[in-house]
Amino acid sequence: MARGEARLDGFTWKPLGRRDPVVAGLDLTVGAGERVLLVGPSGSGKSTILLGLAGALGASIAGELSGTASVDGRIGLLLQNPADAVVAEHLGRDVAFGLENLRLDRDEIWRRVDCALSSVGLPYGRDHPTGALSGGEQQRLALAGVLALEPDVLLLDEPTAMLDASTAATVRDAIVAGARGRTMIVVEHHIEPWLEHVDRVVVLSPGGEVVSDGDVAGFLAGPPPPGVWSPGMRTPEPLDVPTDLVRPAGPAPTVTLDGVSVDLVLRTLRGAQRTRALHDVTASLDPGSVTALTGPSGAGKSTALGVAGGLIAVVDGVVTPDLRRKRSRELAAAMGWVPQNPEHGFLTRTVADEVGHTARRLGTSVDVERVLEVFGLARFAPSNPYRLSGGEQRRLAIAAALAHRPGLVLLDEPTVGQDPVTWAAVAGWIAASAAAGATVGVSTHDAELPRDVEVRMAAGAIA
Ligand SMILES: Nc1ncnc2c1ncn2[C@@H]1O[C@H](COP(=O)(O)OP(=O)(O)OP(=O)(O)O)[C@@H](O)[C@H]1O
């Protein structure tokens, strides 16, 4: 093998607790210096392939592995969920971590750290706390850690999925510059912006088989593969979700934020650090409509959503209704909430239990089977929520938060990681909830997601 080459030979992976393999007998060779875009529907095995090449399957993730996966040279792996990659309290130490393991000398480490942080467009210094980063910023921090390693082979799992278009462009440029002369395999659902930067496109079927593999011109000349956001394709029609699944079971409130300011306080061993996350924000969410909070990475969208849901205290201004006064059971009944990293909040052992959980606690009932059907998760009913793919976990989190039909629906980046088919399900659920009378707020950088009102934010304020 040449340095920088990556290879799968007869690669088969059957995770513990699953009847059929996720990928079976897969052969794939990526030459040194080649840049490959790996695409396919949610759940098709993209992350599995990257983890296989990185040697993470079998060792830390239980299952049956056969065939071989080999990489010649140093690997830089960017995980799909960037929060999983944070290792240190401050940005500088976090990026330095991998470099310290390479035993580089101190000056070289810090030179690379500063260079990597600025290349991904993180405007903070080495001493900024990692706990104070937004989801998109965490993603860029993780990428900085990977690029700083100057690996021979870059394995990048949806590196721009959580970013707005302009931040994504900056990050893509950083990746392209960092990948020069190296091997790169990048997974992404929205493929168009990558096509000019790759040599080859590999497409997976829903069942994890390679259905096409060739250069970009060949890919563009062929028929658009199903389950992939192909260049120039029309936005899919949101799924027509039956009203009885989404009609609010209780009142749908008008939520208003009036001159709201928020300080996020980060407590560490060395004391507390305050960051002003929102400044004098006035906005409202109305019943029967979808309000989209938009704006660049780090603009305060998630914080504003958290304030509307009574999950974050304000230092100034008034929020009505004041959901912070509600007991947790009342709050759960009134509001469905999906955070930006929903995969951290699963409470039960199976997908079916997860969807029925809130209703059971409230003493009501939901039609779990039909809800799972809408979200394309029916075959995972007995599976462990934590074993699902990134896109599947996000859909499960939405299903679990909304199955009991709350009047207030607050979703942080609900369409991240979805293919056109699963996107239509998520968009359909959102649209149907509002049409049935719910108050819906979403934070999103997805320009295609239907909305009635848009509130643009920048730097913690209404833009
Ligand atoms: N332990 C497990 N039990 C059951 N299913 C599993 C297990 N581990 C992985 N899977 C399944 O393997 C399939 C492939 O997962 P993978 O994460 O590779 O998909 P992906 O193509 O990256 O999807 P996404 O676009 O949603 O990130 C998914 O359907 C996932 O649910």
Ligand SMILES: [Mg+2]
């Ligand atoms: Mg994945």
